Amino acid sequence: MxxxxxxxxxxxxxxxxxxxxxxxxxxxxxPEFLRESAVRAFVERQRPRVDAGGAVHARAQRAFGRFFGVDPEAIVFYANTTDGINVAAHSIDWRAGDEVVVHDRDFPSNLIPWLQLQGRGVKVRVAQSEDGILTDAAIDRVLTSRTRMVAVSHVFYQSGYRMDLAALGARLHQEHILLAVDGIQALGLLQPDLTHVDFYAGAIYKGLCGPLGLGVLYVDPVVAVRLVPDRVGYGSLQSPAIPWDGNLRYKAGSQRFQPASVNYPALHAAADMLEFLESIxxxxxxxxxxxxxxxxxxxxxxxxxxxxxxxxxxxxxxxxxxxxxxxxxxxxxxxxxxxxxxxxxxxxxxxxxxxxxxxxxxxxxxxxxxxxxxxxxxxx
Ligand SMILES: Cc1ncc(COP(=O)(O)O)c(C=O)c1O
Missing domain, CATH: 3.90.1150.10 (Aspartate Aminotransferase, domain 1)
Structure with a gap:
């Protein structure tokens, strides 16, 4: 330190x-030092190396892995938090009558993707917070035997209330209920305990003081192998060969959720900012x-x-x-x-x-x- x-x-x-x-x-x-990150990103591209993008992608994965305390392979990138939540919401094999719990004061990004699932027969139950605070009892009141997922924010954007994810996740996992978290209000500011979290989404433009256009998603690798990602590409498959037989063989862990390349200048910024915070x-x-x-x-x-x-x-x-x-x-x-x-x-x-x-x-x-x-x- x-x-x-x-x-x-x-x-x-x-x-x-x-x-x-x-x-x-x-x-x-x-911060001023991210000016250099941006310059570095574009100077590198003046004379592209074959692996230039891959190197910064891997460095950013490692930096997020250390921040989250997880294997870097569990980290994938999209454009923003909302994308990550959509991926979580749409990659579950929902059955009609399944239920999702959200809470009434959440940011729309963590409500609308879940509400869209109503079109697939999923029931959305709303836990009522009191003055921006969500109690265990309020969540318990809307849990049923059909609940498959609870979606909360780590830190509430309007009240600043911070959820105890470890305690909530442990309770939910005992009932085989998944936990998806909008973590953008904590990203860079607090290392989350992801022991009992299945999806944790954020973006780098708040606590990580980076540009818009880069979101990060942690997907629990054990959960990932049971899921078919809602969007796929050359990055999702075990082999780069096109599976003309239509039999898509997905990567074994969370990387099946990384279809393709992302915003590389922003990856430079994310890695540099995380390393700066880590040095403090x-x-x-x-x-x-x-x-x-x-x-x-x-x-x-x-x-x-x-x-x-x-x-x-x-x-x-x-x-x-x-x-x-x-x-x-x-x-x-x-x-x-x-x-x-x-x-x-x-x-x-x-x-x-x-x-x-x-x-x-x-x-x-x-x-x-x-x-x-x-x-x-x-x-x-
Ligand atoms: C709690 C919360 N979730 C999501 C967002 C939107 O994030 P993004 O633009 O990365 O989708 C915000 C933005 O203010 C937010 O406060």
Missing amino acids: SDVSWEDVRRQFPMATETVYLDAAAVGPT GFSRVTKRIVELSGRALGRLAEINGVRVVTPRAPDSRLGIAAFRVSGLEAEDVEEALRTRGVRVAARDGNVRASFHIYNSDDDVNQLVEGVAAVAREVHA
Whole structure:
């Protein structure tokens, strides 16, 4: 684990030195060193080597493998999180009457692909969260003997609530129910425990501060061998020879889910960012982010007229500090803070401040002072 200072980290992110940027949950700002990744990607292509793409693909797989704590062979790439969830949803051999559990406050990417399955006779049951928090009891209420899949987000995009995937997955697996996770709000910020997760999808443009256009999907290799991927190509098969007999012999593990090539410049960026975070220490990164959001929540809770939404327990949240100011719409608070140079986002009625390693204690102060001033105006 390196002892690089947070000031040095911050200097890598131009956006963080120009404004109080608390919106990584929407888009992570690109660090300066990724400029070199982009240049490297295109310079390499000026004189293509036969294996140029394969090399960076494998490096990115290894980097995600270390972050996820899994075999790199279990990692495949698509264009975004939504693609990964669609692949999970459409690669299961559904039978009419099978059931999927989703929850009411999830991002549309983790609802619409499951809802589309209704056209194949699958029933979608909706667990009701309370104020953006999903309890075990709420999930249990909608589980039946026909449930085959539960789909949740690792960290909820509006409340910042973090699910305990290990506990949920262990419970579901005892009942032979699969678990699919939208992990984009945690990717790069927290190493997930994938012991009992079957699919984990994300993209690199939030916590990994990379470009749009690259999604990652973990597919449990044991589950993968039982599935026929919803999209296939030369990468999916054991042999490159075209199987004219129509008998497609898929690769033995998760790589059957990798049909073809993906966005190589973005793979460079993903690998470089993961290696940067690893050089700081993945757990040190998580600790820092949880501390910053915790400090913000503690101080916001003391402001008259402010109600914090994100749970305070450190293991029930990550980088998001979500709150409401009574008497004001979230959009009005977002706008008022923006005029003070503090960038947050209005989401689903909440004001969402989201922290990353480029943020500082002073950013917390400026957020808190800004919210206190806005709240004072309505409550004066
Ligand atoms: C929880 C969640 N899932 C999915 C997405 C969309 O991801 P993508 O564009 O990679 O499909 C977002 C974007 O804000 C999100 O917050």
